[in-house]
Amino acid sequence: MSHVKLGVVDLDGVIRGKYLARDKFFNALDQGFKFCDVIFGWDSHDQLYDKSTFTGWHTAFPDATARIDPSSCRDVPMEGGMLFFLGEFDGPAAELCPRRLLRRVVDRAASMGLAATVAAEFEFFVFDETPHSVREKGYRDLKNLTPGWFGYSMLRSSVESDFYHALLKLCDDMDMPLEGLHTETGPGVLEAAIQYTDALAASDRAAIFKTFAKVLAERQGRMLTFMAKWSNAYPGQSGHLHLSLRDTAGTPMFHQDGRPGNMSDTMRWFVGGQQALLPELLAMVASTVNSYSRLIPGFWAPTDATWGIENRTCALRVIPGSPSSQRVEYRIAAADINPYLAIAAALGSGLWGIEHRIEPDAPVAGNAYDIAHPAERALPRTLSEAADRLAASSAARRLFGDVFVEHYAMTRHWEEREFRKAITDWELARYFEII
Template structure:
């Protein structure tokens, strides 16, 4: 396949390609390089300043890092271009595009989210399973550009459409060129959607990406977010995957759908003889996710803003809980179609790094299978918001990071090197927020206090 792709590129006459790597926050960092440079990179790797693992999403360099930092002198780390990720970008004259990672760069691989997912995937396959995953995203669209929003100091962005109008045919018809560009261009970009519709909230859309092998599913999820933003730019809009941009509106989720298959492709989460149609393996998998959830929350909710989404009655889970076809719980078992029996992990927001949230879901599920954890927690019937006895999810990033740091669970699931790096980055994120003076503080204290 690799030889075929290179031959196709040579025959196409293209003189350049685009490639990208994902940083710890799931932000794509990339370059356009010449065809000659690309061919050399396929053989030898390509240098990328290790600062991509030494700064935050605002390009501020960590002062608490170990993998990367001023103490390293910021040398190049060599990324490996994955030829299996080949696609073309239809809204950019079909320029060839590839993803890369640092799985062959020992000095930084502990900080590479895609490398972590590849390791968890391998552990799954070593256990005799194939992980099949997909992401669904909610996001808000605005009639803004980066410049207009900057000029307004990021206040009062104008939503694309008004009103709470989920599953609306009318609202999408107002901006049908953008709406159908999303569906059609994403398919041409090899990020095919199962569905696309409006959700509850001003200018909010939801998309479900087609199922795939877990690594391909995560690649698609990362590319989906950047692609949606770029397509929105072409129409003069902005797309935001912020978890909670307005306290009066629902947040944006990034739910994960998943099941495991055996070597013959059989869905091993299904068991017809069970009263709920779910297998013992699935029960262990659910138990593993529930057990690990409080200790790995920053993998699902990585920003200060993430925790503003966890509000009772706002379609986001607030407890360690599960249920059959229950959208108020952290884990929702979907069992109505036997072949499609699966688990939906509803905790992650749209702001997550898909490599990390999927790695967390699979690794914690496998933990339950490996240790044969019993699913002792009863499924929630009715609203989980009304059951006060359920364990609450951490209330903020600082608390969640401290719980993660003080537990062995994350290191058991992801290794000590990755866990140490990731915790440092979340501590940094908390520190940046602590220094900020917010509009809320100005409004509350400027005159009155």
């Protein structure tokens, strides 16, 4: 191969990258490479932030230094064995680099004698559309891969087995193997459960899956969406995260027989930290305006920082099992997550709970939507409110640094302001004639 594929991840979880000549690649392995720091100065549509102090016209958008992680190497099978690598930033840009942020949280766990195992699972809708056709249609009247509500359908998955098999093979070939793939409830919606691994590698798998599953679909004349909620007619798309801890000897730390839910003290404090910080860190998990359309009662998404044992109405679901399978499911996350930031928030808050021995509330039994919860457990209802909570969080600043918290909160405020400029179909239908 004369070139390799090289990518870095921006604040929205989008892989930005380029082809790099073979000789420049080997040089970059030793000395690092340069990448314009504009990727931390614009949004997912390449629009420049108006209040960025890190980079902008005032800094003239200089190059930032990055380095290649050789362990991230993958073959890209649809490009004849092309190699793909992930990079991450050094120097000042390291404060904002999502991959470096998660690495710092992983290092924090290591300093406590702990390591995290993480798995991500994504729901996504598949359409018989192309990037051109969805724009020509104005994103309306889209044709789903299959019709009807048909969760766990053997019929649909068998009829569309060519796509399923191609996706399964792609995931095997690119070191992001799937433990499960099935239809979910809704027309053309699938759920993919990526095999668990260490936290950083799990984030790599999740980010690469979201990108290259789209590549596979579009090469077949189809499209995927990982929006948190693409239609009012259907439930939102989850991006649930499963987390557990082990010590340096590899011993699982979450399981203890004879306790409620088989929960050890370590697991209880971990859940306590996640519950306590979830309202403050929500912007790192629910990171788009659309994320908050999913967080409504009765649609399989939590509305408060609640937890329960085998309770899918809660934000945090403790899953009892054997020592190696005992884990907590971070159900607040949707398919639109930046995997690095969401896992950093889920893991960092749990470590915070262990460090401070934070006790969670009593576990919720029954329907969490029908129970009144303390005011401090209420989740922000908008992205702007979540950004305010993040900026004001002393725990977030200690976990992730002032530079990241301030810059990231600014980017989420920008996202909400951009949304406020839009005139929606709902507004037109409600006000155009009658007001």
